[in-house]
Amino acid sequence: MTKGKTIWILGLPSSGKTTLGRELFEDLKIWGWDVEHFDGDDLRTTICKNLGFTRKDRIENVRRVRYMCNLLNSHGIWVVVSFITPYQEMRDKNRKFIEDYTEIWANAPLEVCIKRDTKGIYNKGKDGSIEFVTGISDDFDNPKNSDVICYTDREGIDESVEKILRVVFKNRYKLSK
């Protein structure tokens, strides 16, 4: 059986990871791939239910998601992940332990993300009602070696998806919409 691929989208809260992940998921499905989308918020209601936002918990979180990616990939299922993945050590482990791994950085400036604040996380971080907000009170290491950088503040979604799929399919692909 052909193994599946993992496309891992990381970035600050409100950087557009979920939007990008959903679009990618839908495109891959249309092409007939068997694909799963893991989104940070969903994961926290399923296999990561008991985990919080400390460094240790975030690392355990990513470890579990990595396990799931490997499991699904081994059965030929593709996985798109939308997950903050704030520390470089997590990404290094992803690259080491996931066989077919493409890393995407949804890169929007912090100010833009704070302005969007889709889920009100930054606001809650500022007024202290939640601890450990990535970008405010918890680290986000700038990725060292992402395979694709999507500038989600100034690229259209189609442009970002196009960039990602070019890399995933090693340039033997052209989006036509």
Added chain:
Amino acid sequence: MTKGKTIWILGLPSSGKTTLGRELFEDLKIWGWDVEHFDGDDLRTTICKNLGFTRKDRIENVRRVRYMCNLLNSHGIWVVVSFITPYQEMRDKNRKFIEDYTEIWANAPLEVCIKRDTKGIYNKGKDGSIEFVTGISDDFDNPKNSDVICYTDREGIDESVEKILRVVFKNRYKLSK
């Protein structure tokens, strides 16, 4: 896509769940099914790494495995589970939340399991070096409505597998070895 099935083998420690699960897994693979085997011990090194053996932890353990079964089943992958699953409430939830669920009770008398004690668990339970040993210091509710009961102290493995597959395939199957 045809959904996968979950075959969930439960029973006391050393009741033969793992042996039965492996055999079933191999048989299903030979027939061309895409199948995964989740064994209690393996799970405790992967998605259930941080969980212990308290009632609460055991319930969370099973909840996660159930999630994994549903996920894989939804992609057409069969899952064989070998897991103590000591409380009836866990099994009731399995039946409620897993679409195609067949429950197998690996049923050997406690004395036989204690004598086998494949992993030395009962001994450790007796001398107090581990707490919460199912059958000794923690409950094992006798299953109320398992679909198949395998008497692993007096049935051969082929006989047990045959019984299971007959039920799973609704009698439209005959093992020929």
